[in-house]
Amino acid sequence: MQPVQHSSQTDQVALNAVRLATEEDIPAIQRLINANLDKLLPRTDDEIRELLPTWWVAVEGDEIVGTCCLEIYSRKIAELRSLVVSEKARGKGYGAALVKVATQTAEALNIRQVLVVTSTPEFFEALGFGTALDEKYALFWHGSGSVKARADSNG
Numbered sequence: 001m002q003p004v005q006h007s008s009q010t011d012q013v014a015l016n017a018v019r020l021a022t023e024e025d026i027p028a029i030q031r032l033i034n035a036n037l038d039k040l041l042p043r044t045d046d047e048i049r050e051l052l053p054t055w056w057v058a059v060e061g062d063e064i065v066g067t068c069c070l071e072i073y074s075r076k077i078a079e080l081r082s083l084v085v086s087e088k089a090r091g092k093g094y095g096a097a098l099v100k101v102a103t104q105t106a107e108a109l110n111i112r113q114v115l116v117v118t119s120t121p122e123f124f125e126a127l128g129f130g131t132a133l134d135e136k137y138a139l140f141w142h143g144s145g146s147v148k149a150r151a152d153s154n155g
């Protein structure tokens with residue numbers, strides 16, 4: 001019995017399934033996002049197109065089963081957004097692989113912080129994310145008046 005080896009093989013298969021998205025992938029990416037609007041904000045085709053240099057897909061056979069992107073705001077901070085894996089492909093490591101590729105890219109670009117806004121913190125905590133960085137915390141401004149911050153502003 002070699003659980004560690006099996007796990008790393010599964011991880012490697014999922015990592016190998018991740019590639020940069022292309023223009024042709026946009027309809028499939030939209031289908032994945034639009035099937036999960038309870039967790040994700042909708043994206044326009046133009047937004048996705050603009051982010052293609054840091055937008056990835058996970059491919060199983062000839063089907064796109066997962067996606068995510070990294071929105072780079074500055075040399076300091078980027079946000080991981082639009083992470084989704086199709087229901088039938090969950091639990092095979094694609095979600096973790098997409099996060100790994102995105103965070104490795106941020107690291108390679110010397111971006112110091114990667115932010116995620118999520119209702120599934122456990123998933124990200126297991127991948128090295130935390131609510132505090134050393135002694136520093138990320139806090140939300142709740143808004144006031146007409147500019148109320150929205151509680152449903154997931155990735």
Ligand SMILES: CC(C)(COP(=O)(O)OP(=O)(O)OC[C@H]1O[C@@H](n2cnc3c(N)ncnc32)[C@H](O)[C@@H]1OP(=O)(O)O)[C@@H](O)C(=O)NCCC(=O)NCCS
Nearest residue numbers: 039083084085090091092093094095096118120122123155
């Ligand atoms: C969250 C999501 C992307 C995970 O994708 P996935 O491919 O099933 O994840 P993985 O197979 O890579 O799982 C990696 C680990 O996280 C765990 N995990 C998966 N989904 C989880 C969840 N919702 N909550 C907590 N842990 C989770 C898995 O059990 C696994 O743990 P293990 O390594 O100990 O076995 C997927 O469930 C999804 O698309 N959800 C809907 C959209 C969403 O919530 N996106 C995130 C919003 S920011």
